[in-house]
Amino acid sequence: MPWNVNDRLVNRSICSNSYYILCRKKLRSVPFAAKMAKILSDPNRRFLFYTICFCFFTTGVLTLSVHKSSPPCNYSDSGPVKPSIPLISFLERVQETALRSLGDSNFDPKLYVDLSLKFNLSTTEEAFDKLPRSANGSVSARDLQSFIASYLGDAGSDMVIIQPVDFMPEPPGFLPKVENPVVRAWALEVHSLWKNLSRKVADGVKESPELHTLLPLPSPFIIPGSRFREVYYWDSYWVIRGLLASKMHQTAKGVVQNLISLIDKYGYVLNGARAYYNNRSQPPLLSSMVLDIYLRTNDLEFVKKSLPSLVKEHGFWNSGIHKVTIQDAQACTHTLNRYYAMWNKPRPESSTIDKESASKLLNASEKEQFYRQVASTAESGWDFSTRWMRDPSDLTTLATTSILPVDLNAYILKMELDIAFLARIVGEEHTAEVFLEASQARKKAIGSIFWNAKMGQWLDYRLTSSHTCETVHRWGAQNQNEKIFASNFMPLWIELFNSDGPMVKKVMKSFQDSGLLRAAGIATSLTESGQQWDFPNGWAPLQHMIVEGLLRSGSKEAMSLAEDIAVRWIRTSYAAYKKTGTIHEKYDVEACGKIGGGGEYVPQTGFGWTNGVLLAFLEEFGWPHDRKIDCH
């Protein structure tokens, strides 16, 4: 364990002596100190106030002490640019040359950084440099294509398509509540898509990793599909939900083992299993994966093996630049987290696009700051969205690192609760206790910083200065982002919130009045920006978390709303499948059967997390004989 329980106890006793001074000192500096002083003149209220302050402060110190071995907070936006690994730099050159030589119609920059080398880098680079070039540096399409064919392996050729060992065409106990034969037949087709999406890393990658941007992984895995030909972090949670509905427990565990192997090597789960994804993570849902697999399999050994990695991942998120200290309206201090990529250059997989976007920025330091925001937005999973933009029409105003996001903090709260639960069942009482206390502190922080009682939603919080992490930010109501996003309802997914009856009632009313719920599901936002994480796109994971939150509340009204949303989503996916023959990564929720668009690449099919959510919804709600599957 990276923390020491005795230290924590020592710290707590220090806090209990100093909390009074701490709260007093902070109060003096806030504008409503006078008002507070009045409140504090009443002994009963005073007692209550100091009790609250004490409790907030100790949990804060506790969180600090849990991770005191974490790296120092010393990243900077404008520091020296560290070079990529030489292989990536070279493939980016090929990418740029390809854009110049082949033109930008149907150009996907990611394709080029997914190619592998057939010979060593110096031989390959030498051949590339010898290609005849025109005055403007372009290579003829023919020369380039012939170079690529001779020296580089196709994208995806370093993976092997496999049949998962636990795949059965119709597994016993598959979706028992789906009675309608048409829906059942379709569900079996969706189930069979796991075969299309199953891969393992080719032996060549393990033998010569320096020739591949694909990272070696120990177990077979499921890819999302199309241009996403490798494992992705947060996608894997819904892939696993689907695999569990498909009774593919072994494959599901393999997916987790792969992600854990990344934690072992890098200290966190990468955005995806590619060398070029190594400077950012993605919404952290590993603990949810471990928990859900455990709940289906009762495999305690699996939990025991996974737990240390979960604790390590919590340390990654809850330290350094991802961690922000903020003082609430009562002058009590909280710790919350943000997305912050360790990268300030174009994303290699979208390098030509990022450079184009940055071209209107004037100098190198502005560009670096923009690239940092782009990579941090990719870390958020919501790339791109007006949620992160100061000006909804201008991508260069991305300000993701200056935002405390509701969903990220809900995921980390869930991580803390999951770790506490998993630690308890394997008998690690101390870990359980520490993480339970950390979760209580975070629950309070979410209530103080994000909750907006008037709107009945949790709102992202905009930090007014973001460049240093030593600063203690001061909460101000005007810094809550009152725009409507599906993420404003994400805490409902967490039991601590969905078990609170009156709160569920209020949030549900707010959700129904929000305008997000459309004919074919929940829209990502209300802003039509052309970005893919905005209106009118709906994404499977967002449907799933809100539906599951409503469902778990146990309120009859909420459960029926949950089913209504799930039915809309299943119908639209079915209609689009019949029309196009495939499952999509996103849908247009304005009308049943419409597929989504927008963003920096053409819409993708396959599709891991959509398949997973469909199977999870069908498992949960079933489909009665007499309910029609067609759009009305």
Ligand SMILES: *[C@@H]1O[C@H](CO)[C@@H](O)[C@H](O)[C@H]1NC(C)=O
């Ligand atoms: C690359 O391969 C060539 C030809 O096989 C060999 O001569 C050269 O030493 C290799 N370079 C490196 C850096 O391994």
Ligand SMILES: *[C@@H]1O[C@H](CO)[C@@H](O)[C@H](O)[C@H]1NC(C)=O
């Ligand atoms: C570069 O030069 C080639 C050959 O002279 C020409 O066909 C191409 O259009 C030029 N590209 C640009 C971007 O100027």
Ligand SMILES: *[C@@H]1O[C@H](CO)[C@@H](O)[C@H](O)[C@H]1NC(C)=O
């Ligand atoms: C990206 O990550 C690598 C390896 O984890 C690290 O060495 C490098 O400094 C990071 N790059 C930046 C720009 O922070």
Ligand SMILES: *[C@@H]1O[C@H](CO)[C@@H](O)[C@H](O)[C@H]1NC(C)=O
């Ligand atoms: C870059 O441009 C910004 C905005 O115009 C300016 O504030 C900053 O000083 C410039 N930085 C350098 C290094 O020139």
Ligand SMILES: *[C@@H]1O[C@H](CO)[C@@H](O)[C@H](O)[C@H]1NC(C)=O
């Ligand atoms: C899945 O794979 C099968 C067999 O290779 C193929 O016939 C089918 O078209 C694929 N389905 C999709 C949606 O790609």
